[in-house]
Amino acid sequence: MLASMDLRGRIVIADRGYDTDRILNLLQEQQATAVIPSRLHRRVQRETDWWVYKERHLVECLFNKLKNYRRLATRYDKLAASFSAFLSLAAIVLWLA
Incomplete structure (x- = not known):
């Protein structure tokens, strides 16, 4: 569903359940800002606003x-x-x- 939307310059807010590399890469390709907290098991925790x-x-x-x-x-x-x-x-x- 995210792939079909134009998210260029938008902020995408989601919970920890959507913290997957596939979703984050898709948002990065579409030049969207991801505000998704990192899951606790990730070795590298991303910054979250x-x-x-x-x-x-x-x-x-x-x-x-x-x-x-x-x-x-x-x-x-x-x-x-x-x-x-x-x-x-x-x-x-x-x-x-």
Whole structure:
């Protein structure tokens, strides 16, 4: 999926599970900045910008809050337009709360 995206000049934030040489080389080829902490078993630990990495936590918290809406978590809507509309509505409610 990353190979099909244009990541030139972008920052890619991921957790330790994505710390593989294949992914890191792909991001380097596409001239993207990888903010992925090194796994603990790596002999050479890479530098990680922890201030940027904290942004990932905000996104995960948003997904957690959206999962509280049962309609989103179980995908009751059959049409993509209905699902997208309710997702937008739930995000607006969370933003205003």
